[in-house]
Amino acid sequence: MATHTEQLTTTATRPAVQLRDLTRSFDGRKVLDGVDLDIPAGQFVALLGHSGSGKSTLLRAVAGLDHEVAGSGRLTAPARVSVVFQDSRLLPWRRVLDNVLLGTEGKEAAGKGREALAEVGLKGRERAWPNELSGGETQRAALARSLVREPELLLADEPFGALDALTRIRMHTLLRQLWERHRPSVLLVTHDVDEAIVLADRVLVLEEGRIGLDLTIDRPHPRSYRDPLLGEYRERLLAALGVKEDHQ
Numbered sequence: 001m002a003t004h005t006e007q008l009t010t011t012a013t014r015p016a017v018q019l020r021d022l023t024r025s026f027d028g029r030k031v032l033d034g035v036d037l038d039i040p041a042g043q044f045v046a047l048l049g050h051s052g053s054g055k056s057t058l059l060r061a062v063a064g065l066d067h068e069v070a071g072s073g074r075l076t077a078p079a080r081v082s083v084v085f086q087d088s089r090l091l092p093w094r095r096v097l098d099n100v101l102l103g104t105e106g107k108e109a110a111g112k113g114r115e116a117l118a119e120v121g122l123k124g125r126e127r128a129w130p131n132e133l134s135g136g137e138t139q140r141a142a143l144a145r146s147l148v149r150e151p152e153l154l155l156a157d158e159p160f161g162a163l164d165a166l167t168r169i170r171m172h173t174l175l176r177q178l179w180e181r182h183r184p185s186v187l188l189v190t191h192d193v194d195e196a197i198v199l200a201d202r203v204l205v206l207e208e209g210r211i212g213l214d215l216t217i218d219r220p221h222p223r224s225y226r227d228p229l230l231g232e233y234r235e236r237l238l239a240a241l242g243v244k245e246d247h248q
C-alpha cells in the first residue's frame, strides 16, 4: 500500500519534460549551453528568443529528433509526443483524413481521425486534398493529425508563423480550446510576444544558450490581446529580448 501511494505521488509530481545541462554545438559553436528546464505535466509553455538563439534546436531535442544531443546532459520527455511545424508537412498525395491517420492503427483510428477533424473545424473536409485547403485550414489539419495521437506533450514550432494576423488569432483560440479539452503539456516556439502571453501560462526566453527569463503569466483565460494587465508582461519580455520601444 505504501509503495502504491509513493508511486502515485511520484507520478503526480514528476515533470513531463526534464532537461538537465543540455548542450548542443554546431561546428564547434555552442547553441544550447547547459539548459535546465522542468515542464510540469499539463503546463502550457511558450519559448521566445531571437532568430538563431536555438529555439528549434531545443524543440528538436525534446522531440527526440536530435540524436547528437542525447549524450550531452539528461533529457526526459513523455512517450507520446506530437510535433506541429510552421509548414504543415501534409502529404499532397493523401486526402486530409488519410494525412491525419498516417501512422495510426486499429479499427477505431478512422473514427478518431474524423473526430479530431471535427474538433478543429474541418468536418466535411475529410476527403479534400491538402492543396484545396487554405493556410489556416492546413494548420488545422496538422493540429488534428497531432491530436489523434493523444499526445502527452505537444511541441509546436511557430505553427502559425505563416498565417495572416486574423487567422492567427482564430488559431490561438482553437489551440487554447484544444489544450483545455485534452490538457497535454505544450511547448510552443514562437517569435510573437503577444501570441506567447495570450496563450501560455509560462513564457521562457532563450538567450545565450540558456533559459534567460522564466515568466509565469498569472492572468485568467480566455485572455484578450487588449488586456492592459498583459502589458507589464509584454514589457518584461521585450526587455529580456533587448527590444527598446520609443514612447514619444
Ligand SMILES: Nc1ncnc2c1ncn2[C@@H]1O[C@H](COP(=O)(O)OP(=O)(O)OP(=O)(O)O)[C@@H](O)[C@H]1O
Residues within 6 Å of the ligand: 026, 027, 031, 049, 050, 051, 052, 053, 054, 055, 056, 057, 058
Ligand atoms: N543542422 C544544423 N547544422 C548546423 N547549424 C545548425 C543546424 N541546426 C541549427 N543550426 C544553427 O544553430 C543555431 C540555432 O538554430 P535554431 O534553428 O535552433 O534557431 P531558432 O532560434 O529556432 O531560429 P529561428 O527563430 O530563426 O527559427 C543557428 O545559428 C543555426 O544556424
